[in-house]
Amino acid sequence: MQGLRRIVLDVLKTHEPKLTDLALKLCNLEGVDGVNITVHEIDKSTENIKITIEGNMLNYEEIRKVVESMNGVIHSIDEVAAGKKIINEVKTPQDRKYF
Template sequence: MGKLRRVVLDTLKPHEPSIIEMASELSELEGITAVNISIYEIDRKVENAKITIEGEDISYHHVMEVIEEMGGVIHSVDEVVAGKKIIDDADTLQD
């Protein structure tokens, strides 16, 4: 099975634990080299966060476990890159 190298997730999480703790904890998972979390919407009790994870061999299951353990919910998987290297989506004529 190919190795996951980049995953972009749309999540909903409580304000606490903060994205600092979440990013730090996700980055400690094996096979992950970098994590980026950005908040794009804040509600009274919760916030929407876009989580971008890159690594050599990302375990989606473990990522999901950490997010859920911290009270977050994955709304959608917005981008996935798997294989020997990271590639971005190619431009097409329609773009």
């Protein structure tokens, strides 16, 4: 049985706890190889971040629980990869339809 290899999340969180603490909690979940967090928008009391998680057999529910325990709310799942290997999105001429 193959599982989730990459999840990209759009998350809104309060400034505390810090990004470094959130990244450490996420990267120590079972099956996680690495976590990347980038800041997209900073407001007075909140920040909009993008979380990229890669690994084997990622467990979305556990990831969601960690994010929420750190004062974060998942707005959307923006990308998911699953299977024997990580496949990237392929750009096609039809992508421009959305612009």
